[in-house]
Structure formats: C-alpha cells, structure tokens
Amino acid sequence: MDELGRKTVEEFKQSEKLPVIVVLENICSAYNVGSVFRTADAFLLEAIYITGYTCIPPHKEIKKTALGAEDTVTWQHFANAKLAIDDLKEKGYQVYAVEQAEGSIALNGLPYRPGEKIAMVLGNEVTGVEQTTIEQCKACIEIPQLGMKHSLNIATAAGVVLWEVVRTMIADGD
Numbered sequence: 352m353d354e355l356g357r358k359t360v361e362e363f364k365q366s367e368k369l370p371v372i373v374v375l376e377n378i379c380s381a382y383n384v385g386s387v388f389r390t391a392d393a394f395l396l397e398a399i400y401i402t403g404y405t406c407i408p409p410h411k412e413i414k415k416t417a418l419g420a421e422d423t424v425t426w427q428h429f430a431n432a433k434l435a436i437d438d439l440k441e442k443g444y445q446v447y448a449v450e451q452a453e454g455s456i457a458l459n460g461l462p463y464r465p466g467e468k469i470a471m472v473l474g475n476e477v478t479g480v481e482q483t484t485i486e487q488c489k490a491c492i493e494i495p496q497l498g499m500k501h502s503l504n505i506a507t508a509a510g511v512v513l514w515e516v517v518r519t520m521i522a523d524g525d
Contacts, residue, residue, distance in 0.1 A: 363423045368397040370468035371516055372439060376432045376484060377403035377475045378505060385416030386506035392420035394517045399426040400435040432484040444470040448480040448488040449512050455493035458515050465523040471512055473505050
C-alpha cells in the first residue's frame with residue numbers, strides 16, 4: 352500500500368480538490384451511490400450533492416462499494432435537485448445533466464474553459480434526469496455509445512463522465 356502513494360483520510364481532506372461536484376438525483380441503488388463516492392475520491396472531486404430519495408451515508412450498501420470514500424468525500428443532502436442546482440449556480444458552477452436528449456453534447460465536446468467550475472447531474476437508473484432538472488442545466492452531456500445498448504449503469508456512466516472532465520481539467524493545468 353505504501354508504494355501506491357495513497358493519501359490518509361486527513362491528507363485527502365486537506366488536499367486541494369478539483370472544482371467538480373456530482374449531483375445524484377433520485378438514485379435507487381445505494382451500491383451505485385457508494386461507487387460514485389469511490390470515483391469522487393479517486394479523482395479528488397470537491398463534493399457530491401445528494402438529492403431527493405437517494406440514500407445518504409451512513410448506509411451499509413454505500414459503505415460496501417465506497418470502501419471508506421463516504422468518510423473522505425464531502426457531501427451534502429438537498430430535498431430536491433432544484434435546491435442543489437440553485438446552490439451550485441450561486442457558487443458559479445456550470446451545471447450539466449448527463450442524459451441522452453435531443454440537442455445533447457457529446458462528452459468529448461464538453462465546452463470547458465480553464466478555471467471553470469463544473470457540476471454533473473446523474474439521474475435515476477430507470478427514468479434518468481428529471482425534465483425539470485434538465486431545464487435548469489446549461490446543457491445535456493451524452494456519452495457516445497456505439498453498440499446495440501445505449502445505456503450504462505449510473506456508476507459506470509459516472510466514471511466515464513467524471514474521468515473526461517478531470518482529464519480535460521488536468522490537460523488545461525487546473
């Protein structure tokens with residue numbers, strides 16, 4: 352473990368975070384929530400905003416997949432996505448929904464400018480991001496998919512989207 356250069360919980364909490372916040376809207380599976388916590392920890396993201404009926408820590412299923420990331424990543428619960436997005440906009444975040452929608456932007460075309468703060472909304476495993484939430488967002492970001500299936504598990508989608516955002520920020524020197 353020492354060779355991996357892993358941060359302690361305290362080192363993680365004191366580290367400068369990337370200006371990225373994940374918004375989880377009405378996620379049914381606590382395992383998916385835990386996976387997103389783990390991804391947020393891996394990429395040193397600023398926070399996770401949990402909205403609606405998405406379960407919150409402490410929760411045994413979150414703990415099982417988060418593997419302790421629920422103790423390192425800052426998170427906040429909001430009654431609904433509107434309140435979370437209002438908070439994000441007030442803090443200067445560009446908010447995007449991760450959703451297949453008419454006029455969506457391919458993930459590799461994310462209109463990112465260096466220094467920009469970004470929030471990504473991930474929706475329910477079956478119904479996706481709610482339309483009223485999409486209407487509050489700057490745009491929808493879609494993961495290009497080439498096969499027969501045109502959907503990904505939310506935990507997988509989070510990993511793909513968040514890595515692209517982080518990769519873009521790192522490439523631009525943030």
